[in-house]
Amino acid sequence: MHSVVKSMNSKIYDLNDINKYDEALRSAAEAVRNGGLVVFPTETVYGLGADATNDSAVKKIFQAKGRPSDNPLIVHFAKFDDCYEYVGEVSDAAKTIAEHFMPGPVTVIVKKGNALSPTVTAGLDTVAVRVPSDRFAHDFLKEAGCPVAAPSANISGKPSPTRAEYALEDMNGRADVILCGGDCLVGLESTVVDCTTEKVKILRPGAVTAEELMKVVTLDESSISESQTQRPRSPGMKYRHYKPDAYVIAVDGSDESIIKYLNDADFDEKCAVIMFDSILGHINAEVKLSLGDRNHPETAAHDLFAHFRYCDRAGITKIYVSCMPTDNIGDAYMNRLNKATDEYMMLGE
Ligand code: AMP
Ligand code: MG
Numbered sequence: 417m418h419s420v421v422k423s424m425n426s427k428i429y430d431l432n433d434i435n436k437y438d439e440a441l442r443s444a445a446e447a448v449r450n451g452g453l454v455v456f457p458t459e460t461v462y463g464l465g466a467d468a469t470n471d472s473a474v475k476k477i478f479q480a481k482g483r484p485s486d487n488p489l490i491v492h493f494a495k496f497d498d499c500y501e502y503v504g505e506v507s508d509a510a511k512t513i514a515e516h517f518m519p520g521p522v523t524v525i526v527k528k529g530n531a532l533s534p535t536v537t538a539g540l541d542t543v544a545v546r547v548p549s550d551r552f553a554h555d556f557l558k559e560a561g562c563p564v565a566a567p568s569a570n571i572s573g574k575p576s577p578t579r580a581e582y583a584l585e586d587m588n589g590r591a592d593v594i595l596c597g598g599d600c601l602v603g604l605e606s607t608v609v610d611c612t613t614e615k616v617k618i619l620r621p622g623a624v625t626a627e628e629l630m631k632v633v634t635l636d637e638s639s640i641s642e643s644q645t646q647r648p649r650s651p652g653m654k655y656r657h658y659k660p661d662a663y664v665i666a667v668d669g670s671d672e673s674i675i676k677y678l679n680d681a682d683f684d685e686k687c688a689v690i691m692f693d694s695i696l697g698h699i700n701a702e703v704k705l706s707l708g709d710r711n712h713p714e715t716a717a718h719d720l721f722a723h724f725r726y727c728d729r730a731g732i733t734k735i736y737v738s739c740m741p742t743d744n745i746g747d748a749y750m751n752r753l754n755k756a757t758d759e760y761m762m763l764g765e
Pocket of ligand 2: 568
């Protein structure tokens with residue numbers, strides 16, 4: 417899985433260095449237009465981008481990540497209007513979602529056109545369109561002037577990078593240009609919404625929530641419950657790509673019950689606990705990683721992948737991590753956590 421050779425000298429830019437900002441954007445845009453690969457920050461996770469109209473460039477993405485080209489990629493634009501030249505029919509629902517939530521952490525599925533590389537859509541007749549709100553992502557896409565196909569900038573099998581250091585860890589030597597921004601604001605991938613059916617469907621929960629979408633479009637409600645009922649029932653049905661190296665135990669219960677459980681737990685292996693602050697203060701563990709305040713679940717969403725990456729680096733072999741209620745961003749958090757989980761510990765009150 418990690419056999420791809422790091423064969424190039426990546427040009428690395430710090431986007432927070434204002435003296436180099438224009439040069440960084442020019443260099444990244446040129447690389448993409450010449451069929452190269454560029455790592456760039458967005459508000460969700462770091463992306464690994466290529467010119468979506470250039471088939472051989474898009475194929476390099478799969479090589480660099482070390483994964484087979486089965487999954488379709490999301491195509492990124494500087495503004496939504498730019499997509500019309502490249503896609504087929506855009507439904508009213510897609511336009512409405514774009515009006516309300518773009519730029520932002522949401523992706524709409526629309527009919528594909530003929531202008532994009534067939535590898536981007538992996539043989540489907542639809543295509544995923546996203547307009548990031550991150551200023552660096554916007555400026556890069558604008559400078560590139562072409563649609564940019566991009567999955568997350570991690571080696572296949574690792575959690576998505578939400579910090580420049582983790583994008584560098586995986587992609588230094590594999591991408592032509594790496595743009596380092598700050599930490600990703602959201603920290604989880606975008607909400608993916610299929611807008612080609614009469615009622616729109618949530619294919620993947622993210623920071624733009626079902627509650628918000630329902631206010632502006634007609635939502636197929638069974639698509640919400642699918643991701644929510646996935647917990648304990650089907651841990652086998654997970655993609656491994658959100659998974660840290662460690663064995664992951666997802667713990668669900670009140671603060672009290674979790675504290676008691678962790679205090680009785682046998683930390684025999686190299687363990688980490690990823691918990692809310694109200695729990696961390698009451699337990700002893702070698703590695704304690706914070707999900708912040710239970711009442712601010714955005715913090716947990718923001719830091720989950722970064723904590724997983726930290727654990728991989730530290731050689732952690734067992735992780736205890738907190739579940740949370742599936743309202744709002746909790747839906748996206750649990751969706752990713754479910755896919756990383758090996759075992760559930762349901763403690764109740
Ligand atoms: P990532 O690039 O890792 O954020 O993942 C892209 C997500 O968008 C995956 O879950 C894909 O299955 C989904 N996706 C991309 N294009 C399409 C499409 N045309 N139809 C349905 N899902 C798509
Ligand atoms: Mg990914």
